[in-house]
Amino acid sequence: MDDTEPYNPLVRQYFVNPAHAGDLPGEYSETSSAEASESEAGARVRLLLAARDGQILAMRFRAWGCPHLIAAAEAVCERYAGEPVESLARFEPQELMQKLAVPVEKSGRILLLEDALRSLYGSATGRQVDQ
């Protein structure tokens, strides 16, 4: 990726085909949701999770924001499906920023996603993520 190309191929792929955008299918009974927003810029992300016996069955998202935020939300939903709910507490924003080549000036969008994930973890487990 050169300096003239603001999005790496993975961002483009996730942005064009966000397979996890939308709502959870109605078949799930144990669901949780969380939302985070930037009041200043208006970016907003909502995460939805279906889990059973501590395992994530499915994740979905909705987002209003730049392509990096949409791609990051899609990447997170893809990454955690099938994982233990506890794994949400180990989210590493740096790893995602690197994977999606998120520019430093947009790091706030990834931190927004981190906020939503922490909140989702709290909603699903009743516990706080250790700082």
Added chain:
Amino acid sequence: MTRTDSQALVYLDNAATTRVDPRVAAAMTACLSDDRAFANPASIHLAGRAAAQRVERAREQLAGLLNARARDLIWTSGATESDNLAIIGAARFRANRGRHLVTMPTEHKAVVDTFKALEREGFEVSWLQPAADGVLALSELETGLRPDTQLVSIMHVNNETGVMQDIAAIGACCQRHDILFHTDAAQSVGKLAIDLDALPVDLMSMTAHKFHGPQGIGALYIADRPGCQVQPILFGGGQQRRLRPGTLPVHLIVGMGEAAELARDNAGRDYQHLSMLRDRLWQGIGAFPGIQRNGSEKEAFPGILNVGVDGVEGESLLLAIEPVCVASGSACNSRSGESSYVLRALGRSDREAQSAIRFSFGRDTASADVDTAIERFAAAVRHLRSIAPPPDIA
């Protein structure tokens, strides 16, 4: 390889820059390959004089477009430099008379940041607020003037919204108070009829690449009247009456002259063409739910259409609408991540400003381009609204 490399571009970002007209490119190529035109036009030998003749012919061509005197036009590197020279040069020239200056927050950054630099130099600047449609009320201007005001700078056509200011009335007001009037006409020269013999304008900035000429060349018009002078801001040579030293780029100047002549020849046709394209696009997208025009519909330059789209973020729309090339806010700050300061000055919220998208047309834009843009726009908005959280869906 990016996605756009394999797709035909639909270029609707002519307010950022226009494609060089093939006739302009031909004239420039001929100049570059001419045995005599390569020389420095400041040289007095035979080759230098041949180059100088080309420069002066181009100056006449540009003067013809503007109904101005050729000797009142100074070549620069573009509108940014012209704005800097006009504003800093005039403010400093008249600083002994007073240090109060007037402009608007909706000006191009080349003007806004130049005035901010003058504020740091000790000048006092009044920033006049436009109405919500972007138009400056003359009463607002009148009340903003003071006995020590020396310069007013108001752009002709706004680069983001296409809103046109009444520069004839503004200039007349300034003239009554013996205040210099500068206008950044980067978006209007070559697209709107401008008669500098009749207009009360003292200083006018322009650039070739906005009207199908090359990038890197512009001009500043300086009216020949008492009290209308600028101090140079560059030093190092005696070219152009010491106002703007530096070796002149002959092939770029030839290109600007040719572009000016073409604009003059096509004036009426170009305006009608731009109006047709703008109306066609608005007919195609205006009925979408949650869409509104930004800026005055009455005082609107037809080459620009700026719209806000509920439930959609501008940068994402830019990517989703590819291969249609448009702008989210000004092209000059599209990589900054900031929402449009122009739209926020019109009272739009930060979020509304982030939802704005600018379409701009040129002489070479076809109706089919607009039809493609309508199709892609509809698909992109549907896609992004399907992703957005519920309150953002119109």
